Amino acid sequence: MEVFVVSLLNGLVYGMLLFMLASGLTLILSMMGVLNFAHASAYMLGAYFAFTISQHIGFWPALVIAPLLCGLIGAAIEMWGLRRVHRNGHVAELLFTFGLALIIEKVVQMTWGLLPVPYRIPELLDFPLFTIYGTHFPAYRAFMLLVSALMFGAIWLGLTRTRIGLIIQAALTHPEMASALGHNVPRIFTLVFAAGTALAGLAGVIGGNYQVTEPAMAFTMGPIVFVVVVFGGLGSLTGCFIASILMGLIQTFAVVFDVSLADLLARFGFVVTKETPFAEVLTVTLPRIGALLPFLMMVLILVFRPRGLMGTRDT
Amino acid sequence: MSAFRRHWIWLLALAVLLAFPFLFYDWTKGRHSGFVLTLMSEIGVMAIFALSYNMLMGQAGLLSFGHAVLFGLGAYCAAHVVNLVKAGTIWLPTELVPLAGGLGGMFFGYVLGWLVTKQRATAFAMITMGLGELVSAAALMFMGFFGGEGGISIDRVMDTSLLGVAYTSPWQVYCLVLAWAFIAAALMQLQTQTPLGRIANATRDNFERAQFVGYDPRMVRLLQFTLSGFFAGVGGGLYVLIYEIVTFDTVSAAKSANALLAVYIGGAGGFFGPILGTIVVVLLQSGVSLLSNAWLLYVGVLFIVMVMYAPGGLIGLIFMHAPIWRIGRLRELTVPYLKALPAALLILAGFVMLVELASFTTIGAAQGKKLAIAGAVIDTGSPLPWLVAAGALGLGILWMRFAARGFRARWDALIEDARRQGVMS
Numbered sequence A: 001m002e003v004f005v006v007s008l009l010n011g012l013v014y015g016m017l018l019f020m021l022a023s024g025l026t027l028i029l030s031m032m033g034v035l036n037f038a039h040a041s042a043y044m045l046g047a048y049f050a051f052t053i054s055q056h057i058g059f060w061p062a063l064v065i066a067p068l069l070c071g072l073i074g075a076a077i078e079m080w081g082l083r084r085v086h087r088n089g090h091v092a093e094l095l096f097t098f099g100l101a102l103i104i105e106k107v108v109q110m111t112w113g114l115l116p117v118p119y120r121i122p123e124l125l126d127f128p129l130f131t132i133y134g135t136h137f138p139a140y141r142a143f144m145l146l147v148s149a150l151m152f153g154a155i156w157l158g159l160t161r162t163r164i165g166l167i168i169q170a171a172l173t174h175p176e177m178a179s180a181l182g183h184n185v186p187r188i189f190t191l192v193f194a195a196g197t198a199l200a201g202l203a204g205v206i207g208g209n210y211q212v213t214e215p216a217m218a219f220t221m222g223p224i225v226f227v228v229v230v231f232g233g234l235g236s237l238t239g240c241f242i243a244s245i246l247m248g249l250i251q252t253f254a255v256v257f258d259v260s261l262a263d264l265l266a267r268f269g270f271v272v273t274k275e276t277p278f279a280e281v282l283t284v285t286l287p288r289i290g291a292l293l294p295f296l297m298m299v300l301i302l303v304f305r306p307r308g309l310m311g312t313r314d315t
Numbered sequence B: 001m002s003a004f005r006r007h008w009i010w011l012l013a014l015a016v017l018l019a020f021p022f023l024f025y026d027w028t029k030g031r032h033s034g035f036v037l038t039l040m041s042e043i044g045v046m047a048i049f050a051l052s053y054n055m056l057m058g059q060a061g062l063l064s065f066g067h068a069v070l071f072g073l074g075a076y077c078a079a080h081v082v083n084l085v086k087a088g089t090i091w092l093p094t095e096l097v098p099l100a101g102g103l104g105g106m107f108f109g110y111v112l113g114w115l116v117t118k119q120r121a122t123a124f125a126m127i128t129m130g131l132g133e134l135v136s137a138a139a140l141m142f143m144g145f146f147g148g149e150g151g152i153s154i155d156r157v158m159d160t161s162l163l164g165v166a167y168t169s170p171w172q173v174y175c176l177v178l179a180w181a182f183i184a185a186a187l188m189q190l191q192t193q194t195p196l197g198r199i200a201n202a203t204r205d206n207f208e209r210a211q212f213v214g215y216d217p218r219m220v221r222l223l224q225f226t227l228s229g230f231f232a233g234v235g236g237g238l239y240v241l242i243y244e245i246v247t248f249d250t251v252s253a254a255k256s257a258n259a260l261l262a263v264y265i266g267g268a269g270g271f272f273g274p275i276l277g278t279i280v281v282v283l284l285q286s287g288v289s290l291l292s293n294a295w296l297l298y299v300g301v302l303f304i305v306m307v308m309y310a311p312g313g314l315i316g317l318i319f320m321h322a323p324i325w326r327i328g329r330l331r332e333l334t335v336p337y338l339k340a341l342p343a344a345l346l347i348l349a350g351f352v353m354l355v356e357l358a359s360f361t362t363i364g365a366a367q368g369k370k371l372a373i374a375g376a377v378i379d380t381g382s383p384l385p386w387l388v389a390a391g392a393l394g395l396g397i398l399w400m401r402f403a404a405r406g407f408r409a410r411w412d413a414l415i416e417d418a419r420r421q422g423v424m425s
Helices: A003-030 A039-056 A059-088 A090-112 A139-163 A163-173 A175-178 A184-208 A217-230 A239-258 A261-267 A293-304 B002-024 B032-058 B069-086 B094-116 B119-142 B170-191 B195-205 B207-213 B216-243 B253-265 B272-290 B295-311 B313-319 B322-326 B331-367 B383-420
Strands: A128-132 A135-138
Touching: A003 A039, A003 A128, A003 A135, A003 A139, A003 A163, A003 A184, A003 A217, A003 A239, A039 A059, A039 A090, A039 A184, A039 A217, A039 A239, A059 A090, A059 A261, A059 B295, A090 A217, A090 B216, A090 B253, A090 B331, A128 A139, A139 A163, A139 A184, A139 A239, A163 A175, A163 A184, A163 B253, A163 B295, A175 A184, A217 A239, A217 A293, A217 B002, A217 B032, A217 B119, A239 A293, A261 B170, A293 B119, B002 B032, B002 B170, B032 B069, B032 B170, B032 B216, B032 B253, B032 B272, B069 B094, B069 B253, B094 B119, B094 B216, B119 B253, B195 B207, B195 B216, B207 B216, B216 B383, B253 B272, B253 B313, B272 B295, B272 B313, B295 B331, B295 B383, B322 B383, B331 B383
Parallel strands: none
Antiparallel strands: A128 A135
């Protein structure tokens, strides 16, 4: 029971972090059709910006400034890069962001070095909030939950209750029609791209000190965010939210349960020995394949239900 | 004789490639330069790999992010076969080891392809990405087939050669790689002429219509994927023979990315584009990575510049000149090109200088290296070199804008003439 509750909380924190990254990507992907490989790079940039800013001014200003910087970079990329590449088709756009991800990783390495930087959580939040079953729950994780919940609320209100949100929703499904009605769809694209990048930057600010701030963080996070977006389904923020939480929970719970297929078979009286065919596959324990489960799920859902959990159209 | 006239370019390429290593031959010691031979063998293997990737991307319009899976699994199969031959369980000539890799790649191409080719476009790209991640993680997890982190090492000297060659020296291996590269390239070139190759083009351009005509696009994708797996596996088999070891990075995402970079930089449309792209990428990778920490940045920038300004790749840039060449007025472009050359060099010098300055202040300093040009150590902390570099870059860009205007006017006039003479459709 205690393991369950602690893992549940940790999974929730990780899932919300994933959602912060994935929500922006979902909007970008479903609206512009751009599979943005540089999205996780914005997450990394957010973490590094926050590290530098928090060294000079402090963590709290960084919480605002770093996402804004990321948003500006995103707007610049969209206006001067993607819009130009758009003429050459979707594959060119995708490859453009792929090249961008390579460059950003190298630039980060050249600016901040190859080793992880000591980006720590602020002292104000560096205390255990409460203790369950003898395990401390850090206040910073609660803060992460709070920030991501606030952000979720803000996105939801922004998309459903404001005029610009309604136009975004319209442009999401019917870009030509929205354009014909006199809305400046390219500008909305820029706005969405910048907002998505800023959200990824925000995730970097609060996620960089929760995980490790290093040049490889974009590369490890990127594929998982894709998994979440595809799993949740295109054009659906709710699906994206469910998928994020699900992935967060799966990844945390997989680490906890030390079981393998062989254990399951043993329940039914089938003992796996070294001579059994595929013994190696059967005896692999769940924690070892924990990081793989998301990809397995993505491949399966794409093969059998390409529109994802709650998607409105096929990927 | 007509066959010779049509295919002389292949023979010429073969002769050049055989002669090229002798430029680096060390006559005093009487042996080849090992570095050059390994580099050229690597280019040969990667060219096969890139061409097999182009069967998907260029011909069938399938963007795969996990093509290295087929390459790597083929390499693992070949390694196991070599070890079996060594142990005396089976008999196979050394020359046919790549074929074993190819059959392994084909097998996995069919099995995995059955899953992957259910979808197309973005979904296909995402499935292949997931599959790539799965396989590269599995390669570290399962000791039996993949050998874990240490990989599987072999000894290529098997004494089973059909030609009586021992394959002890890099030169012998290079000749084998060259032979296989030509066979594979020729087969892939022929494949584009087959009905399957044509229908793959059709499903790429308009898959609904191909379906309507009566072809099952999924079957086309599956067959194309399987064949592409065969050629990738041949590349993998050669890789094993060159390096005598196969590790998990042959199936990694980085390897897949290499194929993508090579094909796109070279040009996905034609047949020679991927080969050209491979040469550029491998040279950047092996040559520049010796000189600079930032080679990946150069590749990335080159890639982005290509995507933005030359979506047809290097080969596309070359073929743009075809109409002007046909009206016999290519010479008139010499002066505009010469005018733009110093500007381009200035931009290049300024950019490389800036990147290297940045790279030496952080990464280089951590490794204890110092930036030195012509023996003079440059202090990366002082503002002067930065100002010089930024100045060169800025000046180069301004100059280029000026030169480009004149170039464009000349170019447009020539293209207009070509159109008037009816050489352009």
